[in-house]
Amino acid sequence: MTNAGALMVTTPSDREILMTRLFDAPRRQVFDAFTKPELVRRWLLGPDGWSMPVCDIDLRVGGKYRYVWRNDRTGKEMAVSGTFREIFAPERLVHTEQFDDPWYPGEAIITTTFEEQSGRTTMRQTMLMASREARDGVLKSGMETGVERSYQRLEEQLAAMAKV
Numbered sequence: 001m002t003n004a005g006a007l008m009v010t011t012p013s014d015r016e017i018l019m020t021r022l023f024d025a026p027r028r029q030v031f032d033a034f035t036k037p038e039l040v041r042r043w044l045l046g047p048d049g050w051s052m053p054v055c056d057i058d059l060r061v062g063g064k065y066r067y068v069w070r071n072d073r074t075g076k077e078m079a080v081s082g083t084f085r086e087i088f089a090p091e092r093l094v095h096t097e098q099f100d101d102p103w104y105p106g107e108a109i110i111t112t113t114f115e116e117q118s119g120r121t122t123m124r125q126t127m128l129m130a131s132r133e134a135r136d137g138v139l140k141s142g143m144e145t146g147v148e149r150s151y152q153r154l155e156e157q158l159a160a161m162a163k164v
Helices: 027-035 037-043 132-140 143-163
Strands: 008-010 016-023 050-057 064-071 077-088 092-099 108-117 120-128
Touching: 016 132, 016 143, 027 037, 027 092, 027 108, 027 120, 027 143, 037 050, 037 143
Parallel strands: none
Antiparallel strands: 008 016, 016 120, 050 064, 064 077, 077 092, 092 108, 108 120
């Protein structure tokens, strides 16, 4: 089950980033891993050496979420929050995203879809940024390295869930 698929990052428009990743697990499990705090805090950590002391998710339209990451070596924290706009379990999530200490300008709208075929799930996540400059800044940040490391952790977690 290791490395079901590598992260693919594309730019479908001048304000969008599309991340696509295949997981060797049923759609419901992948959706749950994106929406249940006890699962999210195990994998959505970015590069090694970070933890998530705060993971609050009120999974309903109009509900809020908040994640706080901590660098375990330095103690530095980074936080993001947003509001759920659409929830169609287990197919689609739409939410806003804004960092407390913004590293890109404006708010992003994140649309995540989950498509299952033969017990494997393709996740597509589109980030609609406030501007082309915001999109380009995110792309230049190297964020895909931390995202892929998180998805590798998620893959490991999904494999462990399948054994239970």
